[in-house]
Amino acid sequence: xYQSLDNLKIDFTFYAITITEESAKLLTEYAKKNIIxxxxxxxxxQFPELIEIKKTRIGVNYIFTLSPYYPLYILQRFTNIxxxxxxxxxxxxFSSPEPIFNLLNLHSVLITPHRFSTIQIAEGFEVNGKxxxxxxxxxxxxxxxxxxxxWRNQCSEWCEDKAIEGKFADQKYLESWESKFxxxxxxxxxxxxxxxxxxxxxxxxxxxxxxxxxNSYQLILxxxxxxxxxxxxxxxxxxxxxxARDTRTIRTKIYTPIVIALMQRGxxxxxxxxxxxxxxxxxxYYQYKNGTLNALTLQYKFQQINLHFQSLLKKIKRV
Numbered sequence: 487x488y489q490s491l492d493n494l495k496i497d498f499t500f501y502a503i504t505i506t507e508e509s510a511k512l513l514t515e516y517a518k519k520n521i522i523x524x525x526x527x528x529x530x531x532q533f534p535e536l537i538e539i540k541k542t543r544i545g546v547n548y549i550f551t552l553s554p555y556y557p558l559y560i561l562q563r564f565t566n567i568x569x570x571x572x573x574x575x576x577x578x579x580f581s582s583p584e585p586i587f588n589l590l591n592l593h594s595v596l597i598t599p600h601r602f603s604t605i606q607i608a609e610g611f612e613v614n615g616k617x618x619x620x621x622x623x624x625x626x627x628x629x630x631x632x633x634x635x636x637w638r639n640q641c642s643e644w645c646e647d648k649a650i651e652g653k654f655a656d657q658k659y660l661e662s663w664e665s666k667f668x669x670x671x672x673x674x675x676x677x678x679x680x681x682x683x684x685x686x687x688x689x690x691x692x693x694x695x696x697x698x699x700x701n702s703y704q705l706i707l708x709x710x711x712x713x714x715x716x717x718x719x720x721x722x723x724x725x726x727x728x729x730a731r732d733t734r735t736i737r738t739k740i741y742t743p744i745v746i747a748l749m750q751r752g753x754x755x756x757x758x759x760x761x762x763x764x765x766x767x768x769x770x771y772y773q774y775k776n777g778t779l780n781a782l783t784l785q786y787k788f789q790q791i792n793l794h795f796q797s798l799l800k801k802i803k804r805v
Contacts, residue, residue, distance in 0.1 A: 554637035593672035594629035
């Protein structure tokens with residue numbers, strides 16, 4: 487994500503929260519002037535309640551709890567910055583986000599909708615929230631800080647990776663902000679930001695002179711939820727999870743840049759594979775070779791199914 491922003495030649499400061507010693511070491515080795523590493527230990531010292539919360543919330547529940555604390559810490563430590571944007575790392579910028587930040591001329595907080603279809607909503611997708619905690623901006627003013635304070639109180643009280651009683655992790659709380667801060671919360675309506683596997687099928691994705699468009703909007707930021715890099719340079723896109731169809735433009739203009747960036751930065755696949763989760767066979771598989779993503783053939787998929795059954799047979803024979 488950092489490299490995609492840097493490629494745009496725009497002025498920005500990248501505050502990176504390091505949860506582990508390994509991530510802190512990697513950022514130190516990267517050594518960029520506009521990257522400021524921040525240790526989770528510093529945030530926990532600034533907000534002592536986190537020490538107690540950490541004892542009862544492990545794994546992803548604690549990570550979700552931290553969402554409002556990151557931007558709060560940065561605004562309190564670097565008091566001269568005009569605004570802070572907190573965002574997920576599994577994203578890639580394709581064009582300048584300046585049109586989004588210009589919305590701060592009239593608003594104090596910007597949030598990103600999932601943009602679920604009416605069918606998806608009927609199927610219960612919004613149980614996890616109307617909005618996606620992947621890109622939100624808080625102006626360093628009274629409303630921006632008050633909103634972060636509210637989010638902090640909400641997440642410290644309850645934050646778990648499950649939907650219950652109208653709540654879900656750190657995400658469902660965003661739905662309460664509009665009533666608390668009327669006219670100051672702006673729902674981002676630029677469909678070029680917040681494009682993701684769960685909504686990409688709603689739009690026409692085209693390319694004109696190396697620029698990717700979402701309908702008539704220029705693509706700004708794509709969220710690669712579900713993307714996995716497997717062994718032998720096999721890429722699992724995650725599109726199929728939401729029934730999205732692969733197209734040549736999506737593969738070559740949206741997925742290829744992030745895969746190349748990951749391959750070049752990782753250099754060794756074992757570094758990348760540390761984040762791999764168990765996978766299931768699905769149509770949206772690519773193979774990376776010489777800077778190109780190619781859709782895998784049905785022959786490959788059937789080979790994988792055959793290998794799976796052979797493995798099962800061996801286990802049965804052992805029994």
